[in-house]
Amino acid sequence: MASKTAVTIKAAGSGAGNAPSKAGAPGDSYAPLDSAHFREAMSRIVTAVHILTTDGPAGRLGATVSAVCSVSDDPPSILVCVNRASRVHAAILKNRVYCVNTLQPNHQALSDAFAGRGNLDMDARFAMADWTSLATGCPGLKDASLSIDCEVFSITEMGTHSVIIGTVADVRMSDEDRSLVYIRRGYHSVSK
Numbered sequence: 001m002a003s004k005t006a007v008t009i010k011a012a013g014s015g016a017g018n019a020p021s022k023a024g025a026p027g028d029s030y031a032p033l034d035s036a037h038f039r040e041a042m043s044r045i046v047t048a049v050h051i052l053t054t055d056g057p058a059g060r061l062g063a064t065v066s067a068v069c070s071v072s073d074d075p076p077s078i079l080v081c082v083n084r085a086s087r088v089h090a091a092i093l094k095n096r097v098y099c100v101n102t103l104q105p106n107h108q109a110l111s112d113a114f115a116g117r118g119n120l121d122m123d124a125r126f127a128m129a130d131w132t133s134l135a136t137g138c139p140g141l142k143d144a145s146l147s148i149d150c151e152v153f154s155i156t157e158m159g160t161h162s163v164i165i166g167t168v169a170d171v172r173m174s175d176e177d178r179s180l181v182y183i184r185r186g187y188h189s190v191s192k
């Protein structure tokens, strides 16, 4: 049976703005959704905040990311969605390894720096914290809640981003019970 993978998103009270259009080519079944409206909708999803790192022939780089998800425990694997225009994306493709470092509430300045705020160069960003080399050689943030060190398994392009699935080579966890979360473009702290 043929399956259809269209997603409709409607803002409350927005009227018929996203009403289905006439059937056409795949992905053409609905009126175009304004990307700013979509980003606003996505900002309502509470997420953990992570520093994505990589090291290898392309050098040591990092970026702040929230689009991270567990994929399977057999084999242990996670995915991360990375903008293809970012420097860390090019580096991961060459290094073939990455590490997801989940942040604690005291890491807001680090998150901002690795998101490009303040325009620090990469060495200055890494100099803001202590790092250790994990199994793949990726930088693990020493006081992260969690570091998941991965080898690249697959890369799927979707629009501006790549969905990068990695198989897990190393995991480090701390006993810290507070996490940094991001919702509606602001940081918050949650405790278990």
Ligand SMILES: Cc1cc2nc3c(=O)[nH]c(=O)nc-3n(C[C@H](O)[C@H](O)[C@H](O)COP(=O)(O)O)c2cc1C
Pocket (backbone or CB within 6 Å): 049, 062, 063, 064, 065, 066, 067, 068, 081, 082, 083, 085, 086, 087, 088, 111, 112, 114, 115, 116, 182
């Ligand atoms: C809280 C937060 C979450 C982010 N999540 C992602 C993400 O999941 N994927 C992504 O590609 N960029 C994400 N970004 C944006 C990147 O951090 C930023 O574009 C990147 O560091 C810039 O890369 P550049 O140094 O190559 O310019 C996020 C930024 C913030 C502040």
